[in-house]
Amino acid sequence: MQIIYPQDRKAIHPVGIFKEGFGLWLKNFFALSGAYLVIYAPLLVINISIAILFPANDATSVEKIFFGAVSLLQWFAGMWAVIAFLLINIKAQAPGNSAIENIIDAKNYILPYLGNTVLFLLFLALISLLGAGLFLLGVFCLAIKQAILGIIVMLVSAIPCLFAIVYFAIRLSLGGVVCVAEKTGPVIALKRSHELVKKYVTPVVGAYCLNFLAVLIFVILQVLFSLIFKKFSQTCFDIAAQSFQFAAGLVLVPLLAAISLVLYNKLKEAVEPKK
Numbered sequence: 001m002q003i004i005y006p007q008d009r010k011a012i013h014p015v016g017i018f019k020e021g022f023g024l025w026l027k028n029f030f031a032l033s034g035a036y037l038v039i040y041a042p043l044l045v046i047n048i049s050i051a052i053l054f055p056a057n058d059a060t061s062v063e064k065i066f067f068g069a070v071s072l073l074q075w076f077a078g079m080w081a082v083i084a085f086l087l088i089n090i091k092a093q094a095p096g097n098s099a100i101e102n103i104i105d106a107k108n109y110i111l112p113y114l115g116n117t118v119l120f121l122l123f124l125a126l127i128s129l130l131g132a133g134l135f136l137l138g139v140f141c142l143a144i145k146q147a148i149l150g151i152i153v154m155l156v157s158a159i160p161c162l163f164a165i166v167y168f169a170i171r172l173s174l175g176g177v178v179c180v181a182e183k184t185g186p187v188i189a190l191k192r193s194h195e196l197v198k199k200y201v202t203p204v205v206g207a208y209c210l211n212f213l214a215v216l217i218f219v220i221l222q223v224l225f226s227l228i229f230k231k232f233s234q235t236c237f238d239i240a241a242q243s244f245q246f247a248a249g250l251v252l253v254p255l256l257a258a259i260s261l262v263l264y265n266k267l268k269e270a271v272e273p274k275k
Contacts, residue, residue: 010270014206017266021259024089031088032254034099039081043074044246051238078253079117083109085257086180109179115186116175123172124165131161170204171197177264196267207263211256218248 025032050070054063083106088099134157171194178189178196197204222244229240 012200012203012266012270014203014210017203017207017262018210018259021262022255024092024262025255025258028088028092028258031099031102032085032258033250035084035088035103036081036250036254038099038103039077039084040246040249043077044242046070046073047242048239051235051242076114079113080106080110081253082176082257083113083180085254086177086261089258089261090181109183112179112183112185112189113176116179116189119186119190120172120175124169127161127164127168131157133157134161170201170208173197173204173208174260174264174267177260181261181264196264196271200267200270204263204267207259211259214255215252218252222248 047070050067080103084099084103087102087105087109091102135154139154172190174193174196175186175189178184178192179186182189182192184192222241225244226237226241229237232240
């Protein structure tokens with residue numbers, strides 16, 4: 001896949017980005033896998049313990065609060081892990097590029113990265129709420145038998161808001177990588193992401209499509225895996241599912257982090273003039 005540009009713009013190749021990201025992941029495989037195991041192995045133990053201790057689906061209110069706290073912990077640990085993976089790849093040539101050192105160093109980036117994630121989600125949520133409000137207005141128009149007006153309001157709200165969500169989601173998607181690679185705050189990182197992506201949307205979408213295909217392969221494998229263990233008890237099924245997700249994440253999560261970093265580097269080379 002090759003994206004052709006006028007002569008004043010550098011070509012970016014999604015397949016090349018994926019291959020280079022794959023190579024970077026292989027090069028730093030042991031450090032990345034070590035970081036993954038240190039962060040995610042305790043979470044696997046927690047999830048398996050929950051599957052054994054709470055096999056029933058009808059959890060109490062206290063248990064639901066506990067499950068929510070665990071989910072929040074996993075989300076936070078996932079961000080910490082991605083930062084560690086990015087640092088390992090960024091410092092690939094540095095001596096003593098160990099997993100533990102980068103996991104510890106990730107603490108210096110977690111607040112900007114978290115701020116970037118929150119701002120990114122809030123921004124998209126605000127667009128969604130605006131669209132939902134206008135859509136409900138259209139539904140109200142239908143309820144008072146203003147069918148044409150209702151349909152127009154619903155279309156005018158849904159289509160532009162959906163377009164805006166996709167538009168900004170793509171352009172702001174590298175904010176987290178920028179936070180780590182350039183050591184910036186969340187607002188600057190989002191602006192920087194927009195600056196890098198805005199002229200290269202097509203190859204960025206192409207790279208994300210390849211990422212999606214990689215994820216889809218693991219989803220298909222998980223479905224097949226689930227069918228095999230479906231005949232066992234719910235507890236055994238949950239333990240097997242958690243174990244498969246852990247094993248799949250060992251490959252997929254560090255790989256996607258490596259591809260994101262390569263994409264950032266290629267965009268930076270294309271956007272910034274040579275000195």
